[in-house]
Amino acid sequence: MDLNFLEFEQPIAELEAKIEELRMLGNDNEINIQEEISKLQQKSSTLTEKIFSGLNPWQISQLSRHPKRPYTQDYIDALFDDFEELHGDRAFADDKAIIGGIGRIGGLAVMVIGHQKGRDTNEKVKRNFGMSRPEGYRKALRLMKTAERFGLPILTFIDTPGAYPGVGAEERGQSEAIAHNLFEMSGLRTPIICTVIGEGGSGGALAIGVGDHVMMLRYSTYSVISPEGCAAILWNSPDKASAAAEAMAITSDRLAELELIDEIVPEPLGGAHRDPKKTIENLRGALLNNLHRLSSQSIDNLLENRHKRLLSYGEYEASD
């Protein structure tokens, strides 16, 4: 079993391995091999299409955490010129679970902020698996204030299991840090575009997720609690994560239907990790579109719309 593929991706993995094997065979009967390879590639593509057209929310949840999925740093490297990372909250530490800095996209100067997960064990630990402590949210807010001061639009990339549940995090005011970001972001006088690129985990996600336009990559998820957490509390059994994922409506299509997000950024066949370049180009297009659209509005107008939008969240009935 190939650990870089999820369980439901295994049939694709097998085909891909075969294709790779044929390629390695070399040049002897080149024409025949080429033919065989394209046949297999066709088959792989059909199979992928078939598997991906029937994904359930739990499978999508696994995709959103796929170990090969592009992370914030990958998007920063590919999308932004003249990028300079800015560190620290100026009070306690530099939380490496959130990175941020200034750069240009399509010539436009922006502030970029996003959760960062790690690839290998060392980096995972360094990034605390993308789970920020208060100083991470405070660094994010500091950078957002800087952006506001210099009139830079803010782009955030959301990819976190949630805020870190630790003793130190509580001591330093995890709640207050998140709350303060929600409070400030609702009034920041510069455009904010938020994109969920992987896992949108609860308050830790929302802490950099309040803005004028909220997008999700096709196979990302956004939820109030992880499916496992929800299952443990409401079903008394973490094994019911699949049912919880279904019940909570955590996928981009459901959330767009419910008008809780504004736009879905398409991913290539097989998901972002199968073709990062294509994913990056899709995201570039969506970001530039919205940057141009939002930057053409007056700030007062922008804020009024943001406010209206934030206050409209919720479903309830009104009777006498």
Place this chain on the structure above:
Amino acid sequence: MSMSWFEKLMPSRIRTEGSTKKTVPEGLWAKCPGCGAILYRTEVERNMDVCPKCDHHNRIGARRRLDLFLDEEPREEIGVELGPVDPLKFKDSKKYKDRIAQAQKKTGEKDALIVIQGRVKGVDLVAAAFEFGFMGGSMGSVVGERFVRAVNRCLEFNIPLVCFSASGGARMQESLFSLMQMAKTSAALQQLSKRGIPFISVMTDPTMGGVSASLAMLGDVNIAEPKALIGFAGPRVIEQTVRETLPEGFQRSEFLLEHGAIDMIMDRREMRDRLSSLLNVLMRKPVIHTPPRTPNETPEIIEPAAEPPADATPPAEPPESA
């Protein structure tokens, strides 16, 4: 466990043998969860549900909370017409609809936040309180909307807001709608702040998760009742993550005060006096000496407490209703 002196005094037909938890039957007597003293229930109630022996603050419901806090008149409830719906047709081991019905029956409330415009020692204000008995005081769409309407009322009349939190956090059955209430309530408080109207947040046992990470921590003054559990992640989750036992008093009010998260710990019995005074100072009002708490002989019509500041927009329209 030995019997307390009081238990020994009690006739055996009142005394209950066995587990310490059920030493005293429901009714006349109550055992203090803080010090274990057996207390005359009426006396505890008269003492605002604070133990007269050890000052342990018992949890109290939202209605009682507001009743104890506010002057008897005037009082106008806000957002009472709002009720919960089930936008996701959510079903876990039970249907969300059934959970709502059950909670409504148990508490007599439509949802977990009660908002009343009234007065405290003559200070006009809006007071909100979470009902922990309603699905753990969890914040769903109705809680968020009622909170926003509370803020809108404050904006309209230029009067301060006091909110008593008691909540386990977000309401999972409303999923992302629930998460967005954090953004919604915080955005509303942003407007209040911009207008220079005070918000006092009183955190009571327990104030956790999404409520603590939004409106509850955003007070111009953050206050906690003694020994209340306040934090983001629950102690059990943290214990599982860090795999060590948590320090004594972790996430309690005293711990928060020590770490700089709250301004003060306040005894429930002092809140009418101290909060009204605090609000008068924040609103830069002269000292008002009010008679002791008695109902007004003639019901008063609520009027704006003060002239709004010159740069404020005049309160033209009442808050929008759905």
